[in-house]
Amino acid sequence: MEAWTYSRTGPYRQTLTLSTSHPYPTFPPKPPFPSTAPKPEEWILISVSYAALNPADLVALTSMPFFLHKTTSAVPCLDFTGVVLDVWSPTSSTPIFKKGDQVICTPPLPHLLSTGSGGLQKAIALPAKFCVPLPPSVPSIRDATGLFLTACTADLQVSLSNLRPGQRVLIIGASGGVGTMAVQLARCQIGPSGYIVAVCSGRNRDLVLGLGADEVIDYTQHPGPSLAAHLSQRFGEEEDKRFDNIIDTYGSQPLYTSCSSYLKPSGTYSAASIHYDSYRLWDLFRSVLTIASNTLWPKTPWLGGTGRTWKITSMMGATSEQMTRLSKMLGEGKLKVVIDSEWGWEDVHSALDVLGSGHAAGKVLVRVNGEGF
Template structure:
């Protein structure tokens, strides 16, 4: 039986979008247009070139897009020679409604055993395309309509809305990788750095679920976000704004009962370099990255070099190092299984998206101001289509 779900090309040829065609400050380079062109749907050979394996594609009407620091890297750091399209749209973390589906016919009769399509028109989905797909196509969540392979999407669970799921996958999958990479187990003592951010708020919940009631979770964040972080599952909160020497305060409080693992959602190299004072010798320091204060190629390069040194040189104590293992998460291509695991946790109420603020589509610059400040308490969300509730 044919698996073609769409018989005629989609009538959607243009869409509203925030686009950029050069690097620089987003208030200068990110422009709003009402007629951003879309490739034809069903996808044609140029779009299928990077995905030679036949697979299901979906056309999505975007509802909400979540902003992430990775957007600022795309807007300000990554050279355009790494991209296949001269014009690009940011935001690789969004929700929406499937408005069309296309599956290729089996190449031979023997291939007719392929399973049914995962999606149908009207399905509400949460999406997280890979950085490779974003660079190759220029598509992003800050546009009204876009097409993408179905493997980058998961259905939103019953009882949850597109607004509820906005911002779930990028940080949820990263948190899943960090908790697994750190080897967090039931009953452990875990410290979470950057606990109130978009990623940190997910990590606190994932750690709480993993260590159980008998475990002990400490979050480091601004005191104004203390109640939020405790509500996500932290037993104690350390207000970093009250201490000039944060590592010293952590050593004072927890040096006699050090942590089994530290998960750093911010990338605080100073906390890592002194972690032997509050992290067990066999413990893992798992960081999302190494923080850099400015979004420039030089600062990114310095961060990458520091990551490399942290990984390959464990800084032995006799060289005034930590003597502790440092790890990081590399989320270039999340699997469908990983995304479904995170969505299932979300559907079961074990994971929720903490939202700092929600912005109308036309105020994307203001939304990026909040993100770039580094002080958002949870996710920054842009409402792409006003009529979506």
């Protein structure tokens, strides 16, 4: 079977290769089960339709120590859709899924580390609890690919911010995968009376306004420190123009350290990560140190802090409640997955190049089997 595999970390064009002899996925052993075995659960075999790439894939490929995996090789990608080929149920109860069902899937990182089995392969077997049905109203399975990692991260950021109707919100990195979801979810929380200012490239202005933003700040017109100065000038001089909350999907440390001039004292600065210019191990380590510093940094300004609450989003795996709720919102038209580009099965390296550029507007997809199976 064909799959993209790697057995060491490093530059992905050197380590990630297309295998034509990857083992076909299998189900767990049939009952009876040993007394020491974990409680059995339903598994499904899926023909993968599309895979959505995420920054977490770049971290895993280039900087995460490979010894964290329990397998000698691994297939990346935690975000994919597909069609159920077979169902394995350890009990006589009615299975969750049946053959032919279209599903949206996102196994958690610990599952990938223990099995080495991600979405960049023609077929995958995994526990059914990591998948939900494609809502019938969604016209194409492609339209749902990439929903969960981005939407669940944005959902956590919105939750940490405790958004309420009528609030003013600044969203940084608004045209990226998480950012496009954050704009939509924030609008749902603050309602029509709220106000969203989005920071993104000017070329994505119409896209972000169409998702629910009221105003766009083009960061390319305010390079480096001038962006923080511009935000302070535009929104810091009058109290009613300051933001109630800031959702930073990009991870800008300079904007956090300057936020006291345009974020209300009661506001929360919610970050999805800390941004650095590469995915090297050293930069990953620096990111961890910065997160620790921000978390422990005194909130009191006279002790050197910003005087504002800083929270980091930790999305190790989507909950069943999140997956069900967000897929329902997708089906109701309250959420949409913005797709930057779609790449062929043999073009994974090029797709990763686009993702790594940091300028993708929405999700970068890989067509595995496509709509057929």
